[in-house]
Amino acid sequence: MKKSLLLCLTLLTLSPAAFAVQVGVSIAQMDDVFLSRLRGYVLDQSKTYPDMKVQFEDAQGAVDKQLSQVQNFINGKVDVIIVNPVDTQGTKNMSEAARKAKIPLIYLNRMPSDSKMGDGVSYIGSDEVEAGRLQMEYLAELVKDRKSVNVAIMKGLLSNDATRFRTQGAKEVIAKHPNMHVTLEDTAKWMREDGMNLMNNWLLAGDKIDILSANADEMAIGAAMAIKSNGLKPGKDILVGGTDGGPNGLQAIKTGLLSVTVFQDAKSQAYGAVDMAETAAKGGKVEDIKFIPFQQVTPQNYQQFMTK
Structure with missing residues (x-):
């Protein structure tokens, strides 16, 4: 009885962050207009999960910097990593490091060409x-x-x-x-x-x-x-x-x-990545590859996209 009471008191005194889903996000280049919007949508959707904490890093267009950021996420024992790759032919080391650490890795918007999806590594974006x-x-x-x-x-x-x-x-x-x-x-x-x-x-x-x-x-x-x-x-x-x-x-x-x-539905891509991160962090199964369709926009139909 005393042990149970002591455990309950200990849990109550722990910071809420101790229970949070920690997500590390590396964006290829935050001064890119589209990628800046993508980052904003990731942040927006993360707020719908009270237990989720997101840490953003700007790779500033440098592959080695992004690899270092991913390694730092791993060392910091985050629950999930989301990467918008600087170079889609420079992701192999990131994928291998995440798999070795058994931390789910989700590539967002840019699909790697040198990393096979599956076995803890996923992609969400468009064709x-x-x-x-x-x-x-x-x-x-x-x-x-x-x-x-x-x-x-x-x-x-x-x-x-x-x-x-x-x-x-x-x-x-x-x-x-x-x-x-x-x-x-x-x-x-x-x-x-x-x-x-x-x-x-x-x-x-x-x-x-x-x-x-x-x-x-x-x-x-x-x-x-x-x-x-x-x-x-x-x-x-x-x-x-x-x-x-x-x-x-x-x-x-x-x-x-x-x-x-x-x-290109940046909102659906970003929201989907965050949803996948939450699922993966809780031990759920996520798709290896998820495509969000592109849509043609012309002077005849552009107004329907103004609110998306």
């Missing part, structure tokens, strides 16, 4: 090839009656599989249209300023561009701004397509800077 296809299918329809169409592709970071697969999806559609040709390709690193500079360089070099296909909205918006500054009209002289469908991209559709974007 990036689908994004490229949806974007280019809409643009191809707009130019189907033209004899020759020059397409410039503005890529994200070359270390990201999202860059490779979104470009692949766009090229798959282009290959089905004999009048369309990829004439320019380069990276703008996901950033608006880089997109503006790259488009300026192309236009100043005298390159003929009919369609600008960007792997992300921020680059597309930068490119559209450069088009305007060169005396041309986005949507008329050059069609501009983006991907992500965040607030900036939707506003750009509304104002005519973009002809199309593809909605």
Whole structure:
């Protein structure tokens, strides 16, 4: 009886944090607009679990920094780790370390290409090839009656599989249209300023561009701004397509800077990752891979996405 009473008193004096689900989250680059939104949604959903405590770290675009952050999470004995990878081909060591420590690891938004899912490692995000296809299918329809169409592709970071697969999806559609040709390709690193500079360089070099296909909205918006500054009209002289469908991209559709974007459901991805973390921490089974569908956004339907 005395032992039971002593145990109860001990439990009552322990800090509530002692019972919390500790989740370590490493974001590839927090100054990225989309990833900043992703982080916000992770935080929002974590608040729905009173027992969950989340620690965020910014990898600042450095693979070694992110690996160190994951190792620190492991040393700190967190219950679950969520990683938005800096480099989708640089995750093997993180996966192996988490498995060895028997700590569930959830990759968010960017699917690793060098780590096999399962055995405590999961992924939640979207099928990036689908994004490229949806974007280019809409643009191809707009130019189907033209004899020759020059397409410039503005890529994200070359270390990201999202860059490779979104470009692949766009090229798959282009290959089905004999009048369309990829004439320019380069990276703008996901950033608006880089997109503006790259488009300026192309236009100043005298390159003929009919369609600008960007792997992300921020680059597309930068490119559209450069088009305007060169005396041309986005949507008329050059069609501009983006991907992500965040607030900036939707506003750009509304104002005519973009002809199309593809909605990437950051909220569902982030919320899903947090839900998976809670389940995994409690010993429940989570999916190895969970895809959240992309959706095409056009001037005709953009308003329905404004509240998502």
